[in-house]
Amino acid sequence: MLRGGDSVMLATALADGKILAHPMAPQEVTEDADVWFFLALDGDQAKALQTNPEVNISIAEAGNWLSVAGRVEFVDDEAKVDELWSDSATAWFDDRRDPNLGLIKVVTHSAQHWGLPGGKASGLFRMVKSKITGDRPSGGTQTTEL
DSSP, X not given: OTTTXXXXXXXXXXXXXXXXXXXXXXSEEOTTOOEEEEEETTSHHXXXXXXXXXXXXXXXXXXXXXXXXXXXXXXXOHHHHHHHOOGGGGGTOSSTTOTTEEEEEEEEEEEEEEEOTTHHHHHHHHHHHHHHHOOOOOOEEEEEEO
């Protein structure tokens, strides 16, 4: 689910305890479930992550929800930037050598998945049916240490 998502929400806690969340585009999800992102180094998110690197990544699609906990590492690696660079990144950065371009890796340590049986189409159907009939759809949750 994380590999197939175009965007996720990346959230961290600020020093005052408030939660800061931003939509982000995963550039790569490794076999170990670590997630690579580009981010703007001059933004509030980068500043918050330097203070508190503990994060939550969340993604939802019809009938499935995933929450992944991890820790951010700032990575200075031009070869990795070159490997991950795509045309979509030019929406936020001038080029792959933009001084504001940051690279982070979220080293994940646990994940929790909630899902409805039958996948995306079945989940959407069950939610619509629930809205019409008032019956709640059955589902389950599973937590995994990574």
